[in-house]
Amino acid sequence: MKKIYPKQKEFIFLLIKGAIIILGTLAVLVPFIYLFLNSIKPEFEFLSVPPKLFPSRIMTKYYSSLLASGSETLKFLFNSLLVTGATTILAVFGGALAAYSLSHLRVSPKTISIIIFSILLVRFYPKITTVIPYFILMKKFHLLDTLISIIIAHVSITVPFVVLLMMSFFREIPPSIEESAKLDGCNVWQVFCKIVLPLSSPGLATSAVLTAIISWNEFLIASSLASVNAKTLPIAVSSFITDKGILWGPMSAMTTLIVIPIVLFTLLLQKYLVRGLTLGAVK
Amino acid sequence: MKLSKFKQSENILFILFLLPAFFFIVIAQFYPLLYSFYISFTKWSLIKWKPIALVGLSNYQRVLQDSLFKHAFKISLIFACITTPVELVIGFLLAYMITGERKIYKITRTILVIPMTIAPVAVGTIWRMLLNTRAGLINYLLQKIGINGPNWLATPSTAFFSILIVDIWEWTPFAMIIFVAALSSIPVDLFSAAQIDGASRWQILRYITLPLIAPITVLIVLFRFIDSILVIDIIYTTTYGGPGFSTNVITFHIYKQALKYFNITYAAAASWILQIFCLLVAIVLLMCSGKLQEKI
Numbered sequence: 001m002k003k004i005y006p007k008q009k010e011f012i013f014l015l016i017k018g019a020i021i022i023l024g025t026l027a028v029l030v031p032f033i034y035l036f037l038n039s040i041k042p043e044f045e046f047l048s049v050p051p052k053l054f055p056s057r058i059m060t061k062y063y064s065s066l067l068a069s070g071s072e073t074l075k076f077l078f079n080s081l082l083v084t085g086a087t088t089i090l091a092v093f094g095g096a097l098a099a100y101s102l103s104h105l106r107v108s109p110k111t112i113s114i115i116i117f118s119i120l121l122v123r124f125y126p127k128i129t130t131v132i133p134y135f136i137l138m139k140k141f142h143l144l145d146t147l148i149s150i151i152i153a154h155v156s157i158t159v160p161f162v163v164l165l166m167m168s169f170f171r172e173i174p175p176s177i178e179e180s181a182k183l184d185g186c187n188v189w190q191v192f193c194k195i196v197l198p199l200s201s202p203g204l205a206t207s208a209v210l211t212a213i214i215s216w217n218e219f220l221i222a223s224s225l226a227s228v229n230a231k232t233l234p235i236a237v238s239s240f241i242t243d244k245g246i247l248w249g250p251m252s253a254m255t256t257l258i259v260i261p262i263v264l265f266t267l268l269l270q271k272y273l274v275r276g277l278t279l280g281a282v283k
Numbered sequence: 284m285k286l287s288k289f290k291q292s293e294n295i296l297f298i299l300f301l302l303p304a305f306f307f308i309v310i311a312q313f314y315p316l317l318y319s320f321y322i323s324f325t326k327w328s329l330i331k332w333k334p335i336a337l338v339g340l341s342n343y344q345r346v347l348q349d350s351l352f353k354h355a356f357k358i359s360l361i362f363a364c365i366t367t368p369v370e371l372v373i374g375f376l377l378a379y380m381i382t383g384e385r386k387i388y389k390i391t392r393t394i395l396v397i398p399m400t401i402a403p404v405a406v407g408t409i410w411r412m413l414l415n416t417r418a419g420l421i422n423y424l425l426q427k428i429g430i431n432g433p434n435w436l437a438t439p440s441t442a443f444f445s446i447l448i449v450d451i452w453e454w455t456p457f458a459m460i461i462f463v464a465a466l467s468s469i470p471v472d473l474f475s476a477a478q479i480d481g482a483s484r485w486q487i488l489r490y491i492t493l494p495l496i497a498p499i500t501v502l503i504v505l506f507r508f509i510d511s512i513l514v515i516d517i518i519y520t521t522t523y524g525g526p527g528f529s530t531n532v533i534t535f536h537i538y539k540q541a542l543k544y545f546n547i548t549y550a551a552a553a554s555w556i557l558q559i560f561c562l563l564v565a566i567v568l569l570m571c572s573g574k575l576q577e578k579i
Contacts, residue, residue: 013484017380020376020377020380021380021381021387021391024377024391024395025391025394025395027452028394028395028397028398029394030420031409031410031413031420031452032397032409034409034412034413034420035409035412038412046418047417047418050423050426051417051418051419051423053420053423090303090307091307093303094303094304094306094307095304097300097301097303097304098300098301098303098304098305100297100300101297101298101300101301102301104297105294105297105298105301106294106297107294119308122308122312124509124561124562124565125316125558125561125562126512126513126534126554126557126558126561127513128513128515128534128537128538128541128550128554128557129315129316129319129551129554129555129557129558130311130312130315130316130319131315131538131541131542132315132319132541132542132547132550132551132554133314133315133316133318133319133322133551134311134315135541135542136318136332136547137310137314137315137318139332140332152307152310152311153311155307155311156307156308156310156311156312157311157312159304159307159308160308163304188293188296188297189296213400216402217401217402217403217404217405219402219403219404219515219516219519220515220516220534220538223519224538224541224542233402234402234404234405234516237404237405237408237520238404238407238519238520240408248412248418251408251412252408252412255405255408255409258401258402258404258405259401259402259405262400262401262402263397263400263401265400266393266396266397266400267393270389270392270393270396273396273400274396274460274464277396277399277400277457277460
């Protein structure tokens, strides 16, 4: 394919290509390396003139004090894990059920497209509109600063994604498989649990990864609801900002804590992630 | 008869299947949405913590006359009008270079996607360190080539420039992976046929690739433009709207009005103005995308 172009031109093109790839990769990786180096650097080395990029000795002080038993950060980490875990389970299960229902429900196609449209709408409107009344609602129920209020909100923003994703996966299952299971005496629920879900496990994985990432990272809603006890990690790290100076060490250590699980997710589960991330834009 | 009864009971079951998902969406999305619409027409009592009187459009009037609101809206518009095209161009350039099945492309794609998957709050703190005037990496590197780096986040013009850079760093990958998906879906035969006919790389790009990905491009514009208008996390963690009001973007402005000053009805009215604006943008762009799709 390439031989059609003259050799010299091809060489220049490859050179440009290589340069762009290397530049892009560096632009992404260098900030992370810098972050990590900051999280293991002794305090005075941030402030020395000129600043030291590489730590003269490696120290894990910030991590050990952040993660010391009974520390605040440990509590927030636990909150984050709980919120993300519960959100993922509820959103994936609820979303898969709804998606299965929407692809089998015997109502007019128009009704279905209205439902799908309203689901899509959740993606596009300013979340700030719902943050205020949801805050008021939770205050009325005395649920402010609780994990439950955050979990409900997180499920509500992720479940639409799961529905759309799972519908696209369910479409790939041949109807004949479900029909024959029914003829063998399975009821709808059994068909769903024993046939449909196992067949669409890549879809479930994609939905779970996407949901977990959104919930783990979410800031706006959680920050409006959590004031003291229910803080998640993103809220905790944002509180470093209001101080006049930067607490370099603890801030970089906590940011590293937030970032690492997601980076690992991205690297290991890339296969599942892409279909989730491009959702809505590419069918 | 028996069959239809069976189908009917099945249908009821399917409706039940919808309920868990709808429970969450109604409680945390649809109800709040309608309620915020309602309170945008009321006077709110902070003591009773509920609306006490209907006041018509006066909240909207208050918002539209507020110079801070106008300023914030303008900042967000400028922000979105710069980040969207830049992310689109760089995203396409990267995608064009790394679309394909080769291992090196796949690895590069995996790495390049990372900025958009990590927490936006973390993106903010990372860049706050990178851009630190005295100890940040950026000014360190500038110093190496003999430039005295500016006070990035502390002067209005450079602060605005900084949040542009941060948003572009974070979201260019989004444009990129969608372009990669779009480019890989173009049939290879089309390219080889054009090559055999003697078309240059540039001609293929101009007359085959670009027209084919035009509808998707409009969709990326839609996603990126609206998300840029609604940006808040990175603002919160880099500049906190400052210095002065130079990076006081619209969502952050409403956020502060609602949750810091408890200007509940003002915030509700302001967020509905934003809502209607986003809806109009979405409708126009979706129609554009549809038109372009028809042309193909």
